[in-house]
Amino acid sequence: MSTPPTEIAKVLATPAAEALIGKLRERHGPLLFHQSGGCCDGSSPMCYPQDDFIVGDRDVRLGEIAGAPFYISPSQYEYWKHTQLIIDVVEGRGGMFSLENGEGVRFLTRSRLFTDGEIEALKATGRF
Numbered sequence: 001m002s003t004p005p006t007e008i009a010k011v012l013a014t015p016a017a018e019a020l021i022g023k024l025r026e027r028h029g030p031l032l033f034h035q036s037g038g039c040c041d042g043s044s045p046m047c048y049p050q051d052d053f054i055v056g057d058r059d060v061r062l063g064e065i066a067g068a069p070f071y072i073s074p075s076q077y078e079y080w081k082h083t084q085l086i087i088d089v090v091e092g093r094g095g096m097f098s099l100e101n102g103e104g105v106r107f108l109t110r111s112r113l114f115t116d117g118e119i120e121a122l123k124a125t126g127r128f
Contacts, residue, residue, distance in 0.1 A: 013065035021066040035072040083111040
């Protein structure tokens with residue numbers, strides 16, 4: 001019996017990000033992320049209570065981090081679709097509307113390019 005292929009995550013969270021997500025979830029309930037591409041907060045990953053953010057009809061759901069769905073705008077997805085997003089936490093001030101604001105830390109998007117093999121696997125499953 002063969003082992004099914006491991007699913008390639010389009011978005012991951014570091015242990016520090018997972019811990020902060022857990023802390024924010026305790027305070028605010030279910031969360032979601034949207035990769036900002038806007039003016040005020042640059043291109044920060046923004047964390048919101050699930051009921052306080054309306055996901056756009058065309059936004060792309062990349063996956064989940066620590067149980068929170070993660071979305072990105074279609075235009076940013078086209079630009080970043082060749083990369084795996086890695087959500088981390090660093091010292092600093094969070095995005096103006098993101099829930100970590102005031103915590104002394106902020107979410108940060110790091111990335112790495114998918115390998116040719118990973119891109120082919122994503123294409124084969126209709127996820128690219």
